[in-house]
Amino acid sequence: MNKKRQLLIDTALTLFYAKGINHTGINEVLSVSGVAKNTLYNHFESKEALIIATLEQRHTLFIEWLTSKLEGADSDQQVITQLFTALAQWFTHCDPILGDFRGCFFINSSAEFSDQGGQISLFCKQHKQQCRDLIGQSLTNKDASLLDAICLMKEGAISTAYVSGDVTIAKKCITLLNITAKNIN
Amino acid sequence: MNKKRQLLIDTALTLFYAKGINHTGINEVLSVSGVAKNTLYNHFESKEALIIATLEQRHTLFIEWLTSKLEGADSDQQVITQLFTALAQWFTHCDPILGDFRGCFFINSSAEFSDQGGQISLFCKQHKQQCRDLIGQSLTNKDASLLDAICLMKEGAISTAYVSGDVTIAKKCITLLNITAKNIN
DNA sequence: AAAAAAAAGGACAGACTTGTCCTATTTAGA
DNA sequence: TCTAAATAGGACAAGTCTGTCCTTTTTTTT
Numbered sequence: 001m002n003k004k005r006q007l008l009i010d011t012a013l014t015l016f017y018a019k020g021i022n023h024t025g026i027n028e029v030l031s032v033s034g035v036a037k038n039t040l041y042n043h044f045e046s047k048e049a050l051i052i053a054t055l056e057q058r059h060t061l062f063i064e065w066l067t068s069k070l071e072g073a074d075s076d077q078q079v080i081t082q083l084f085t086a087l088a089q090w091f092t093h094c095d096p097i098l099g100d101f102r103g104c105f106f107i108n109s110s111a112e113f114s115d116q117g118g119q120i121s122l123f124c125k126q127h128k129q130q131c132r133d134l135i136g137q138s139l140t141n142k143d144a145s146l147l148d149a150i151c152l153m154k155e156g157a158i159s160t161a162y163v164s165g166d167v168t169i170a171k172k173c174i175t176l177l178n179i180t181a182k183n184i185n
Numbered sequence: 186m187n188k189k190r191q192l193l194i195d196t197a198l199t200l201f202y203a204k205g206i207n208h209t210g211i212n213e214v215l216s217v218s219g220v221a222k223n224t225l226y227n228h229f230e231s232k233e234a235l236i237i238a239t240l241e242q243r244h245t246l247f248i249e250w251l252t253s254k255l256e257g258a259d260s261d262q263q264v265i266t267q268l269f270t271a272l273a274q275w276f277t278h279c280d281p282i283l284g285d286f287r288g289c290f291f292i293n294s295s296a297e298f299s300d301q302g303g304q305i306s307l308f309c310k311q312h313k314q315q316c317r318d319l320i321g322q323s324l325t326n327k328d329a330s331l332l333d334a335i336c337l338m339k340e341g342a343i344s345t346a347y348v349s350g351d352v353t354i355a356k357k358c359i360t361l362l363n364i365t366a367k368n369i370n
Numbered sequence: 371a372a373a374a375a376a377a378a379g380g381a382c383a384g385a386c387t388t389g390t391c392c393t394a395t396t397t398a399g400a
Numbered sequence: 401t402c403t404a405a406a407t408a409g410g411a412c413a414a415g416t417c418t419g420t421c422c423t424t425t426t427t428t429t430t
Contacts, residue, residue: 004407020299022207025387036408037389047388102299110348111296114205114287121348128349149361152354156341163295163306164313169337176334180361183368189377210417221378222419232418 005043007033013054017105021051021112048119051109055123058105059130065097066131070138079138080150080177087154088170091161103162107155128155141181149180190228192218198239202290206236206297233304236294240308243290244315250282251316255323264323265335265362272339273355276346288347292340313340326366334365 011033015024026047030037044050069086073079089095102108106124113120135154136147153173160169196218200209211232215222229235254271258264274280287293291309298305320339321332338358345354 018299020207020297022205022297023299026389027387036410038391038409039407041389042406102301103296107292107344107348108296108299111288111293112205112207114203114208114293116287125349128345145357145361148354148357152341152345152358152361153337154341155344155348156337156339159292159340159344160313160337163292163340164310169333172330172333173337176330176337176365179368180364183364211419212417221380223379223421224377226419227376 004035004039008035008040008043008050009053009057011035012050013057013105014099016051016054017058017102017108018100021109026050052119052123055106055109055120055127059123059127061097062105062127063130063134065095066134070134073138076139076141076146076181077178079135080181081174083135083150083154084157084170084173084177087157087161087173088167091157091167091170101161104155104158107158141184143184146181146184149184150177153177189220189224193220193225193228193235194238194242196220197235198242198290199284201236201239202243202287202293203285206294211235237304237308240291240294240305240312244308244312246282247290247312248315248319250280251319255319258323261324261326261331261366262363264320265366266359268320268335268339269342269355269358269362272342272346272358273352276342276352276355286346289340289343292344326369328369331366331369334369335362338362 008029012024012029015029015032026037026040029035029050030040040050044053065086066083069082070079073082086095090098091101093100095101106127110121110124115121131154132147132151135150136142139147139150153176157169157173161167193214197209197214200214200217211222211225214220214235215225225235229238250271251268254267255264258267271280275283276286278285280286291312295306295309300306316339317332317336320335321327324332324335338361342354342358346352
């Protein structure tokens, strides 16, 4: 049965993202999901294995979300607009796919586990790289500078929205990046 | 004696920043500092009180560092150059004041404690606001847009340097922000 | 030098954590 | 229907954590 496995991943991801991984015990995942401890350890070798599975789940979800949001953009200006409009929706808790905004799950997880070079940090790094690649493919300007600017602003916006609580920042990025895009060559 | 109190804060800050707050127990702070548990709880009501004290310590240190790095800049272009050159030094572990780079202590702490509206999250938010104010005071262009761009890039650079391990990103910000600065009006 | 405050050094409680093991029950496949 | 796998439901071990309490020693102040 993969149903129990999936239920555990879904429950763990929700709790990990909402409360932080270290503040969520295995027992809480079990009581919320209604699954027995025996079953969890049949599917996952350890808590870390469950963490990795939640990272993979969130990664798949986020890439799907990002892909759909970038779809149909046929100019760099449109890529910028669509991307940061989508981020604004996420920040204001108006996105049904990504759920209640509590920052970036991967940035948060990297912060919780400062095991540099470890499995968790490595996964977060790869996630960011794939997001960058995806945005890069949507751009017609293949100069790396514009992509740099967009990704920097994206990371900055996520961090600012979460730490400073400024959810209006995503919209400002659109104006700023359009200035950059027009003058980068 | 404030010496013991300060020693506890220094030791805790070093460990908290290096390993994360949740992965650093009180007992480790005690054994590394050589202070007795009794003494710690005479100076601090709880672990959370010690955490707040380390945040205050780091805040003071960071503001001093930022102030010194922005000193003498008499153009916006120079503010940008000096700020991101300083960040580059920090990222490459070449800064003796801020110590080994492990991301932003405040972003990390916010990620660890998703107690939105809680004491820790609030302090992190205020720290970011004060950094913004300090940079804003150094700028001659009092339009908020340039300040927005600089702060967004700064947050993005810190996050990218830590999660993606790209320490070259700070230098790229200088070029990008100079484009923004020239075309923002 | 005497009195008071601070710190050391442990022991310990209580709660929490992950992970193992056992038996009974339910579910799925042959 | 019969068999085998999966799950439930606990008990439990071994470790962690924060925080309290005690006595003894050191340091500071009067």
